[in-house]
Amino acid sequence: MDVHDLEPEQFLEEVHSFEFWFQAVEGYLSGLTWGHKPETAEVPQTDLERDRLITVLCNYCVGETAALEGASGLIGFAPNRQAKVFLSTQVADEGRHLEVLLHRLRDLGVAQPEAEVERRASRSILLFRQRLLELVASRDWEAAIFAQNVILEALEFAVFHSHAQTADPITREVLQGIIKDERRHIGFGENELGRRLAVAPHIRARLGKVKSELDHLVLDALEETMLSIATPQDERTRIGRTYLESVERLGLVP
Amino acid sequence: MSDPLQQQEDAAEAERPRQRYLLEDTGFDEVPKKYRKFYRKWRGAADELAPNEVICPVCKVVIRSSRELRPGDRVYCMPCMSRLVVVRTEQGTLEAHVAY
Numbered sequence: 001m002d003v004h005d006l007e008p009e010q011f012l013e014e015v016h017s018f019e020f021w022f023q024a025v026e027g028y029l030s031g032l033t034w035g036h037k038p039e040t041a042e043v044p045q046t047d048l049e050r051d052r053l054i055t056v057l058c059n060y061c062v063g064e065t066a067a068l069e070g071a072s073g074l075i076g077f078a079p080n081r082q083a084k085v086f087l088s089t090q091v092a093d094e095g096r097h098l099e100v101l102l103h104r105l106r107d108l109g110v111a112q113p114e115a116e117v118e119r120r121a122s123r124s125i126l127l128f129r130q131r132l133l134e135l136v137a138s139r140d141w142e143a144a145i146f147a148q149n150v151i152l153e154a155l156e157f158a159v160f161h162s163h164a165q166t167a168d169p170i171t172r173e174v175l176q177g178i179i180k181d182e183r184r185h186i187g188f189g190e191n192e193l194g195r196r197l198a199v200a201p202h203i204r205a206r207l208g209k210v211k212s213e214l215d216h217l218v219l220d221a222l223e224e225t226m227l228s229i230a231t232p233q234d235e236r237t238r239i240g241r242t243y244l245e246s247v248e249r250l251g252l253v254p
Numbered sequence: 255m256s257d258p259l260q261q262q263e264d265a266a267e268a269e270r271p272r273q274r275y276l277l278e279d280t281g282f283d284e285v286p287k288k289y290r291k292f293y294r295k296w297r298g299a300a301d302e303l304a305p306n307e308v309i310c311p312v313c314k315v316v317i318r319s320s321r322e323l324r325p326g327d328r329v330y331c332m333p334c335m336s337r338l339v340v341v342r343t344e345q346g347t348l349e350a351h352v353a354y
Contacts, residue, residue, distance in 0.1 A: 002320045003292045004329045008337055015335040023286035157313075180284045180333075183313040187334025190312055194354025245311070249352055 016082035021089035021184070028180050034107075035100030036173035042107070043168050052228045053171065054108055056163070058120040059221055061101050061113075063156055066129035067185075068094035070148045073136035086188055093181040100174050107170065125221035128152070131214055142196055142203050143210045149189020151211070154246045155218045157182040158239040163229050190246055197250060208252055215243075264325060264342070273322040275306045282315070285332045292318050293333060308350040312336045323348055 006014070014020055031037065045053070071090040078084040105113035132152070135144040157179060164175040197203055219240070226236050247253055277291040285293060294316045296309055303309070305322045313334035323329070327340040329350060338350035 003289055003332065004319050004327070006330065008328075011330050011337065012335075015330075015332055020286060020332075024284055027283035027285070027287070027290075183284065183315070183334045187312050187331070187336050190334075190352070191336055191354060194352060198354050249311070 012082060016086045018085055018089060021086075021092075024184075025093075025181070028177060032173070032177065034103040034174075035096075035177050036170045040169050040173055042170060045168065050108055053168075054105060054110060054116065055120045056225050056228050057101050057105055057108075057171075058117045059122055059125050059225055060156075060160075061098060061105075061117045062121045062125045062129055063152060063218075063221075064094055064097040064101060066125075066132050067148055067152060068098055069129075070132050070136050070144065073133070074141070074144055074148070077139045077141060079141060083192065086184075090185055090188070093185070097178050097181070100177070104171060104174055122221045122224050124217040124224075128214060128217040128221070131217070135210070142193060142207060145189050145192055146207050146210055147214050149185050150193065150246060150250070151215050151218055151243075153182055153185040153189060154243045155215075155222055155239070157186055158242040159222050159225060162226070162231055162235050162239055166229060166231075186246065190250065193250055204251055207250075211247060211252055215247075219243075267324060272324070273305060275304070275318075275320050275322075277318055277320055284315075289332055293331075294318060303348075305348075308338070308340055308348055310334060310336060310338065310350060312352060317350065328353070 068091060071087050071094055075084050075087045075091070078087055102113040102117075105116060110116045128147075132144065132147045135147055160175045160179050160182065164172045164179065167175060193207070197207075222239070223236070226239070231239075244253065279290050280294040282290050282293045282295060294307075296314050296316050301316070303316065304318075306319045307316050308323060308329060309315070310317055310331035310333070313331060313336075315331060315333050317329050317331055317338070319327070319329060323340050325340055325342045325348070329338050329340060330336070331338060331350075337353050339353045340348055341351050343349050
């Protein structure tokens with residue numbers, strides 16, 4: 001049977017299920033240790049390269065922590081069972097991301113990774129995390145999903161993809177595994193909001209305000225990251241475009 | 255407004271039986287095994303798509319069908335959970351648009 005012959009309801013039931021998630025992640029995570037193949041060897045890095053990588057990974061850790069806390073809080077007021085189950089899989093993904101990134105920091109010689117994250121994290125990504133959690137605490141489903149699964153996840157998806165192309169082999173494998181999870185997260189966010197906007201277009205104005213308030217925080221943090229990993233200007237433009245395409249499809253670009 | 259010539263071509267195409275494809279696993283590992291043959295990695299701008307393939311605009315994976323795709327067809331991107339509709343662009347190529 002061609003998968004595209006499924007009825008839309010069958011498709012949604014399938015892809016939001018824990019069983020689908022479990023079989024999907026099994027395909028690319030089995031055999032890995034801390035997010036990479038055990039046999040992948042560390043390559044020499046200069047002190048400056050290593051220091052920059054540590055700062056970048058510290059900022060990634062804040063983003064992943066924000067998504068972990070945000071996704072778990074969202075389960076409590078998700079509008080239906082499919083969304084609740086999907087978010088439970090996202091919580092597991094985000095917990096894994098945080099764990100493998102902290103482990104990578106240890107591999108790079110950071111004795112106390114969590115303290116280092118607090119010391120090095122950019123102000124803008126910390127502020128974003130605070131605002132995201134406020135949206136979750138206020139039980140604003142659309143605004144919180146937009147902030148978390150569209151703004152944060154879409155920008156992370158694009159930056160991790162770019163970083164993976166130039167990273168050392170172990171960091172690349174860790175990021176490639178995270179990117180595969182992020183596909184589900186960005187898709188869930190865009191499709192969930194797209195369905196809601198179709199029946200309640202007035203939500204668009206509120207999401208536009210969230211976008212104005214929050215996306216520059218993530219963009220600022222990622223700009224710092226891209227400078228640290230020496231991302232060429234054309235690639236930085238492409239990354240910004242990936243995010244903009246997503247908000248354009250939702251009709252959130254004025 | 256759509257191009258009348260294109261409309262004629264689409265009508266002629268609709269009369270012709272669809273080409274069928276035997277799909278094989280290309281190593282795409284982000285969905286359960288039974289669905290893997292319906293997707294492959296996109297290799298960038300130089301990647302030429304077959305008549306049974308479109309790119310997911312949300313996550314940039316190549317979606318594959320066991321039959322030739324035509325405008326109006328529904329396809330699913332399981333890696334990012336999107337439902338899409340195939341449309342013909344002004345350039346005459348096929349692309350997928352998200353159907354929320």
